Amino acid sequence: xxxAELIKRKRDxxxxxxxxxxxxxxxxxxxxxxxxQMAALLMAIYFNGMTxxxxxxxxxxxxxxxxxxxxxxxxxxxxxxxxxxxxxxKVSIILGPLLAAAGxxxxxxxxxxxGHTGGTLDKLETIPGFQVDVSLAEFKRLVETVxxxxxxxxxxxxxxxxxxxxxxxxxxxxxxxxxxxxxxMSKKIAEGIRGLVLDVKVGNGAFMKNxxxxxxxxxxxxxxxxxxxxxxDVVYTSMNQPLGRTAGLWxxxxxxxxxxxxxxxxxxxxxxxxxxxxxxxxxxKGNNRDEAIDLQKELIRSGKAYETFLNMVAAQHGxxxxxxxxxxxxxxxxxxxxxxxxxxxxxxxDTYHIGLATVELGSGRKKTTDRLDPTAGIEFxxxxxDEVQTGETLFYCFNSDQxxxxxxxxxxxxTVTIEDSPANHRLILSKA
Amino acid sequence: xxxAELIKRKRDxxxxxxxxxxxxxxxxxxxxxxxxQMAALLMAIYFNGMTxxxxxxxxxxxxxxxxxxxxxxxxxxxxxxxxxxxxxxKVSIILGPLLAAAGxxxxxxxxxxxGHTGGTLDKLETIPGFQVDVSLAEFKRLVETVxxxxxxxxxxxxxxxxxxxxxxxxxxxxxxxxxxxxxxMSKKIAEGIRGLVLDVKVGNGAFMKNxxxxxxxxxxxxxxxxxxxxxxDVVYTSMNQPLGRTAGLWxxxxxxxxxxxxxxxxxxxxxxxxxxxxxxxxxxKGNNRDEAIDLQKELIRSGKAYETFLNMVAAQHGxxxxxxxxxxxxxxxxxxxxxxxxxxxxxxxDTYHIGLATVELGSGRKKTTDRLDPTAGIEFxxxxxDEVQTGETLFYCFNSDQxxxxxxxxxxxxTVTIEDSPANHRLILSKA
Numbered sequence: 003x004x005x006a007e008l009i010k011r012k013r014d015x016x017x018x019x020x021x022x023x024x025x026x027x028x029x030x031x032x033x034x035x036x037x038x039q040m041a042a043l044l045m046a047i048y049f050n051g052m053t054x055x056x057x058x059x060x061x062x063x064x065x066x067x068x069x070x071x072x073x074x075x076x077x078x079x080x081x082x083x084x085x086x087x088x089x090x091x092k093v094s095i096i097l098g099p100l101l102a103a104a105g106x107x108x109x110x111x112x113x114x115x116x117g118h119t120g121g122t123l124d125k126l127e128t129i130p131g132f133q134v135d136v137s138l139a140e141f142k143r144l145v146e147t148v149x150x151x152x153x154x155x156x157x158x159x160x161x162x163x164x165x166x167x168x169x170x171x172x173x174x175x176x177x178x179x180x181x182x183x184x185x186x187m188s189k190k191i192a193e194g195i196r197g198l199v200l201d202v203k204v205g206n207g208a209f210m211k212n213x214x215x216x217x218x219x220x221x222x223x224x225x226x227x228x229x230x231x232x233x234x235d236v237v238y239t240s241m242n243q244p245l246g247r248t249a250g251l252w253x254x255x256x257x258x259x260x261x262x263x264x265x266x267x268x269x270x271x272x273x274x275x276x277x278x279x280x281x282x283x284x285x286x287k288g289n290n291r292d293e294a295i296d297l298q299k300e301l302i303r304s305g306k307a308y309e310t311f312l313n314m315v316a317a318q319h320g321x322x323x324x325x326x327x328x329x330x331x332x333x334x335x336x337x338x339x340x341x342x343x344x345x346x347x348x349x350x351x352d353t354y355h356i357g358l359a360t361v362e363l364g365s366g367r368k369k370t371t372d373r374l375d376p377t378a379g380i381e382f383x384x385x386x387x388d389e390v391q392t393g394e395t396l397f398y399c400f401n402s403d404q405x406x407x408x409x410x411x412x413x414x415x416x417t418v419t420i421e422d423s424p425a426n427h428r429l430i431l432s433k434a
Numbered sequence: 435x436x437x438a439e440l441i442k443r444k445r446d447x448x449x450x451x452x453x454x455x456x457x458x459x460x461x462x463x464x465x466x467x468x469x470x471q472m473a474a475l476l477m478a479i480y481f482n483g484m485t486x487x488x489x490x491x492x493x494x495x496x497x498x499x500x501x502x503x504x505x506x507x508x509x510x511x512x513x514x515x516x517x518x519x520x521x522x523x524k525v526s527i528i529l530g531p532l533l534a535a536a537g538x539x540x541x542x543x544x545x546x547x548x549g550h551t552g553g554t555l556d557k558l559e560t561i562p563g564f565q566v567d568v569s570l571a572e573f574k575r576l577v578e579t580v581x582x583x584x585x586x587x588x589x590x591x592x593x594x595x596x597x598x599x600x601x602x603x604x605x606x607x608x609x610x611x612x613x614x615x616x617x618x619m620s621k622k623i624a625e626g627i628r629g630l631v632l633d634v635k636v637g638n639g640a641f642m643k644n645x646x647x648x649x650x651x652x653x654x655x656x657x658x659x660x661x662x663x664x665x666x667d668v669v670y671t672s673m674n675q676p677l678g679r680t681a682g683l684w685x686x687x688x689x690x691x692x693x694x695x696x697x698x699x700x701x702x703x704x705x706x707x708x709x710x711x712x713x714x715x716x717x718x719k720g721n722n723r724d725e726a727i728d729l730q731k732e733l734i735r736s737g738k739a740y741e742t743f744l745n746m747v748a749a750q751h752g753x754x755x756x757x758x759x760x761x762x763x764x765x766x767x768x769x770x771x772x773x774x775x776x777x778x779x780x781x782x783x784d785t786y787h788i789g790l791a792t793v794e795l796g797s798g799r800k801k802t803t804d805r806l807d808p809t810a811g812i813e814f815x816x817x818x819x820d821e822v823q824t825g826e827t828l829f830y831c832f833n834s835d836q837x838x839x840x841x842x843x844x845x846x847x848x849t850v851t852i853e854d855s856p857a858n859h860r861l862i863l864s865k866a
Contacts, residue, residue: 009606013480041470042605045477048445173474174441 005029005039012046017053027063031162037169044166044175052180057222058229060180064188065230067162069138071109071194076146078107079285081197082190083277086182086210086219087119088203089357090244090382093274094122094152095258096266099311100278102149103301106285109145109193110152111159115366115374118207118357120249123154124366128252128332128376132320148317149310159192177209179219187226197233197284199277204431205242207353213238213431220434235280238431239273243351243386246270250365250379252332253400259328262308269385269429275299276430334377334400336407342390342420349426350419351386359417362410363401377402380414387425437461437471444478449485459495463594469601476598476607484612489654490661492612496620497662499594501570503541503626508578510539511717513629514622515709518614518642518651519551520635521789522676522814525706526554526584527690528698531743532710534581535733538717541577541625542584543591547798550639550789552681555586556798560684560764560808564752580749581742591624609641611651619658629665629716631709636863637674639785645670645863652866667712670863671705675783675818678702682797682811684764685832691760694740701817701861707731708862766809766832768839774822774852781858782851783818791849794842795833809834812846819857 003022011018018026026043029035052060073080081101085091098108112134115121123134134154136144144151155164163185170176190198202220203210210216220236227234239245247267248257261270279294288294301307312322324331360366364375378401384390396418401407435454443450450458458475461467484492505512513533517523530540544566547553555566566586568576576583587596595617602608622630634642634652642648652668659666671677678699680689693702711726720726733739744754756763792798796807810833816822828850833839 006604006606009477013477013606036469036604038469038473038601039605042473042477042607045441045445045474045481046606049477049481169470172438172468173471174438174445174478175474 005035009039009043009046012043012050015050018056020055020059023056023059024063027060027162031063031067031165040166040169041173041175044170044173044178044181047181048175048178054225054229057180057184057226060184061188061191061226061230064160064162064184065192068160068192069158070192071138071142073107073109073142073145073194076107078105078149079197079281080107080109080195081199081281081284082108082110082193082195083199083201083281084186084190085201086186086203086208087116088241088245089119089207089353089360090246090249090254091120091201091203092125092246092254092258093201093270093277095125095255096261096270096274096307097278098150098152099262099314100274100298100301100307101281102314103306103310104282104287104297106149106281107145108150109141109195110150111155111189111193112152113155115361118354118361118366120254120357120360120365122152124374125251125254126152128255129315129320130324130331132315133318136318144317148313150314151318152314155189160188163188179215179222182209183219183222183226187223187230191230191232195232197281198227199235199237199280201273201277202236202238203241204238205240205353207244207357208241224434233284235284236434237276237280238433239276240427240429240431241353242427243353244356244380244382245273248379248381249356249360250363251374252376253379253381256328256331259308259311259325262302262311264302272429276433280433332376335402336404337398337400338407338411339395339398340411340414342392342394342396342418344420345391346389346420346422347425348384348386348388348390348396348418349421349423352417355413355417356380359399359410359413362413363399363406364403375401375403375406386427390420437467441471441475441478444475444482447482450488452487452491455488455491456495459492459594463495463499463597472598472601473605473607476602476605476610476613479613480607480610486657486661489612489616489658492616493620493623493658493662496592496594496616497624500592500624501590502624503570503574505539505541505574505577505626508539510537510581511629511713512539512541512627513631513713513716514540514542514625514627515631515633515713516618516622517633518618518635518640519548520673520677521551521639521785521792522678522681522686523552523633523635524557524678524686524690525633525702525709527557527687528693528702528706528739529710530582530584531694531746532706532730532733532739533713534746535738535742536714536719536729538581538713539577540582541573541627542582543587543621543625544584545587547793550786550793550798552686552789552792552797554584556806557683557686558584560687561747561752562756562763564747565750568750576749580745582746583750584746587621592620595620611647611654614641615651615654615658619655619662623662623664627664629713630659631667631669631712633705633709634668634670635673636670637672637785639676639789640673656866665716667716668866669708669712670865671708672859672861672863673785674859675785676788676812676814677705680811680813681788681792682795683806684808685811685813688760688763691740691743691757694734694743696734704861708865712865764808767834768836769830769832770839770843771827771830772843772846774824774826774828774850776852777823778821778852778854779857780816780818780820780822780828780850781853781855784849787845787849788812791831791842791845794845795831795838796835807833807835807838818859822852
């Protein structure tokens, strides 16, 4: 395998022999193939894609580059949920404990905020004391005893992916469907799960702007799942507006807690239950979707889901007493209301710019060294389909840094479209 | 200018702001932009091309990265010739001295063998004592006194190009028309020339396989020439068979000497005179093509062209006495004749594989550390259009390494097509 020749093959749209690609990636991990050769290959992949065979090789090498967890000794159905990223998406924080309460084992490795989208880890870390940096041995013990643990990526899981992702980030090669797919699936498969449900976000606040691209990704994710014996369901949900009532850090955790205590907004619960139903059915809990959704409602009503959440918090060194006073925690120093400048129906929300505004407020990072502001976020009083009057408050914008607040408000200008025509919005697009 | 953002713009087919591209390349030269970011940009350029404005910026930065020669104090017309590379192409060795004999000043910086194509420097170095590594000050003095010097690329001329070319070589990004164009033109413009003629090779032994691609390159080269005030003519010539009687190292120098002494093969002289005529007309020597061609014939007939060649050899520490006994120099230890296996007309020659066979014989390098064999080469007795009988010798293959000779003969199998139909071959395709 001559690296430059392999790059040329991909550049010219030819398929790569399995063993050659493996060699290239392995040599990259051990340093024989250089960063610049991998960067050139990644850009060629961006343009010419990957065959399934190439993608499976990529996933296999990423898996073999590190530890692969094993939960086969457990009776519980071991599963995870993953979202391709959005604004206001706090589903994991609700669904993880909910599924653990249903008897599933959930070894969830999550990510940080990325671009305009929020990150589960950054949100969880606003819980006083909560630790997401946990050794794999401890992670395993938590899953076995509490039924769930939510941690950050460790250097033991798919180090090849970590190295490649860092390179993609600085070489303009993040937005490649097969590379995104390989990165997601290798990390999930390494968790040792039997089942997986993927929330593929589609819309103006998602990485996939249209259903066609989302489906390409979704189908590819399922083919990888099948190749590695992980039962994989996909739900396509809209990211044409933020999910739920809030987008930010603590405000989202607070909303997730409210949802676990029985007071979640409808759209957030719909997505949560839809995803949860897929895994419950995989696990043989509930004969059909309706039963699986009812089971989840009951686990919230009974308090079991919230109890499991508190157990998880305690197990990961968080303080349940602080969680209990959630409504008064992390109060922002500054808060501004933004009003409707005309009457009509909200027909569109520019979710990408709303996401960028949350980053500007302090909920995300523009560079890796940026410090986050747990008090920062946006609360939406009105969303698509709602009728509003001139002067009525559309959303609150808040944080503890006046300058950043002003700059976020400028980004938020004209992100909400009010028209006379009725709105057209569908939350669950399809399932596979 | 954020490097990853600039890469993404090119990746997405958007044009790059002039200042941003300049910054990126300058930062690459000084090490702030990394090899892997440049590799990703180069691959994106491979797929999405460059605008003229981007290309001019690239050339400008390459020029500014090193020394730029100045011959404006000379009365002579300062000019150069460049070929995009072929098999058996020894035109520079004839045309350089010929034009110097006509009173032009020729500061020629040439290259080494590349892929399947020969390199002028490697050929010149088979002249006993001949030095191609010459300081820029010495180079200048030689051009001023002898009228010509033929040297290798120095680290003072376009170091940015050198750095980028080395990266392209190992990242599968050599074959990009704008990058090829930028690399050629920056080095030629740095020579301080007023005029340039480009021999753009087209055919199965050239980098450009078809006339359409060749024209894209030729037009681009001319636009860059115009932008930097270098009068630039282009001649498109066929590389569907080797040029002249030989391909290799010393055998090509020997053929060039024979041509300078009045015994050159017709196709070689046709290309040489066609290119020479363009520069002579640029310089105001000869009122039209016919006059310019006659002038060249006269300079050969009178011995002035060969005399200038000997002067150049002597000035660059070569030994004119060795040149004088050229026919007996560098005799190969092994020589094999290859015969026609049927009667008919030669209709095709697979020039790419013939070029690869010369590399295998020892006339070119497969890796930079390979040692060349001055005795190696191929002599063609018959070429396209010739009628041959079964058993008649088509070419001789020779060198001083029996094993390599055998392996070259295997590459040469079926490189000559003999058919009953007449052949169709045109040498000069067009001029611009």
